[in-house]
Amino acid sequence: MGIAEQITSQAGRTGLAGLLADPRSAVVGLDFDGTLAPIVADPEQARAHPGVLPALTALAPLVGSVVIVTGRPAATAAAYGGFAAAPGLEHLTILGHYGAERWSARDGVTAAPVAPGVAAVRSELPSLLAESKAAEGVFVEDKERALAVHTRRAPDPDGELARLRAPLGELARRHGLVVEPGRMVLELRPPGVDKGVALRKFLAERDAGAVLFAGDDLGDIAAYEEIASRREAGHPGLLVCSGPVTGEPPYANSPTGPTWWWPGRRGWWTC
Numbered sequence: 001m002g003i004a005e006q007i008t009s010q011a012g013r014t015g016l017a018g019l020l021a022d023p024r025s026a027v028v029g030l031d032f033d034g035t036l037a038p039i040v041a042d043p044e045q046a047r048a049h050p051g052v053l054p055a056l057t058a059l060a061p062l063v064g065s066v067v068i069v070t071g072r073p074a075a076t077a078a079a080y081g082g083f084a085a086a087p088g089l090e091h092l093t094i095l096g097h098y099g100a101e102r103w104s105a106r107d108g109v110t111a112a113p114v115a116p117g118v119a120a121v122r123s124e125l126p127s128l129l130a131e132s133k134a135a136e137g138v139f140v141e142d143k144e145r146a147l148a149v150h151t152r153r154a155p156d157p158d159g160e161l162a163r164l165r166a167p168l169g170e171l172a173r174r175h176g177l178v179v180e181p182g183r184m185v186l187e188l189r190p191p192g193v194d195k196g197v198a199l200r201k202f203l204a205e206r207d208a209g210a211v212l213f214a215g216d217d218l219g220d221i222a223a224y225e226e227i228a229s230r231r232e233a234g235h236p237g238l239l240v241c242s243g244p245v246t247g248e249p250p251y252a253n254s255p256t257g258p259t260w261w262w263p264g265r266r267g268w269w270t271c
């Protein structure tokens with residue numbers, strides 16, 4: 001079966017056709033964890049799959065732009081991906097912290113100042129987790145601009161995630177932050193930017209034609225929604241989404257909109 005036959009929506013097939021017709025104006029957007037890098041128990045051990053660098057190096061000269069849009073600090077994604085000094089990826093852009101940071105090999109990282117609420121959350125988080133009786137294995141990833149509470153290593157990761165959601169939400173709210181949920185993680189981060197906003201700004205800057213975005217997590221939905229609204233305005237777009245291996249594609253052509261939570265074994269859908 002060819003790629004076009006695997007695409008589960010007409011809009012997606014139109015997106016692929018647009019990309020192939022004018023690759024030079026196309027933008028390929030990619031999430032990092034769970035998309036370019038396999039999920040592992042320790043976030044510091046995540047690295048891009050060995051096939052990523054050769055694939056991106058081959059792809060970059062064929063399209064207008066390749067951009068990685070990630071919840072990671074941009075420089076961390078650059079380091080864990082091995083992108084920093086990769087020949088052929090000189091024009092790669094990384095939008096880190098859901099768009100609050102920007103990295104390129106030439107300019108390094110540019111970003112707005114760290115939001116003041118982050119320091120307050122950092123100091124209150126240990127006692128809040130203790131008071132909430134967070135399970136053994138729950139740990140905090142300090143990302144400077146945000147703090148991520150991970151439950152992957154707890155005995156009941158999903159249960160723990162559900163239990164901690166309200167107290168962490170309250171802590172975030174008190175200090176002007178929001179909670180970004182992800183794969184066994186609740187991240188306390190400043191509001192005002194998400195992957196959709198980040199992608200929209202980047203696409204406008206590049207005067208993009210067709211757009212492909214590949215992701216695997218709740219934080220990627222904003223980017224999918226951005227492509228969905230571009231499609232409604234007549235711009236071709238293709239979504240690559242991690243979803244259940246069986247059943248409905250995650251971005252179904254449903255009149256009530258897509259459904260977006262993907263427990264269990266995952267496969268990749270193009271839609």
Ligand SMILES: O=P(O)(O)OC[C@H]1O[C@H](O[C@H]2O[C@H](CO)[C@@H](O)[C@H](O)[C@H]2O)[C@H](O)[C@@H](O)[C@@H]1O
Pocket residue numbers: 031032033034038039040041042043046069070071072141143148150152182183184185187217219
């Ligand atoms: O936008 P992304 O590139 O997908 O980054 C989102 C978060 O990814 C990381 O956490 C996830 O990957 C970890 C390593 O595989 C895994 O242990 C964890 O359970 C996942 O949620 C990262 O640690 C976060 O900081 C990112 O925000």
